[in-house]
Amino acid sequence: MARLGQLEAAVMERLWSWDRPVAVREVLEDMQRERQIAYTTVMTVLDNLHRKGMVLREKTGRAYVYRPTRSRATHAAELMEQVLASTSDRGTALLRFVEHLSPGEVSDLRAVLNTMPDQAPEER
Template identity: 50%
Template sequence: MRSLGNLEGAIMDRVWSWQRPASVRDVLEDLRRDRSIAYTTVMTVMDTLHKKGLLRRHSSGKAYVYEPTTSHEAYSAALMQEALAAGGNQAVTLIHFLERLTPAELSALEEARARVARKDRSE
């Protein structure tokens, strides 16, 4: 899984945050608040995201409506797992990662680990 390009990320951020199906026109209008961009450019990138498996689509009249296939958090977790696998020595990679965490990030990590431990005990 590759990380997203700038426009891909901007599109996915919108689709993830809306939590509803979105047309190319919906995304285009929102993107145009920040930049000048063509309909065909947004359509092409959304089609690419569909082909990559990040968006699913279905027909709605003459156009497609898109929605994410996974949450933003699940996508980020997959990227993190891929980076860990590619980092060589996983223990050393994790040490470097942990050394860079802010106190708030470390707290979130500890809470996540506690949740996983509770889930494991309940199964």
């Protein structure tokens, strides 16, 4: 999975937060509150995200509407897995990551880990 560019990430944040199919025009109008951007630019970004498998599109009337193929949490988890796959010492990388978590996040992590069944390393 490729990392998202700045505009792609801005578009995806909107799609994730709206949690419904949206047209290019709606994304454009929201983005124009923050910056000048052309309709064709937003359309191209959504087309690229579709090509990358990040969004689904379906024809509604004469226009397409777009929605994410995965949740924000799933996307973040896939990125984290990609980073872990790039190191030969996953344990140390995980330890360094956990050291940066807040006490509340560590508590949340412990709670999740306590609900998971034990897995052998080859089952990952």
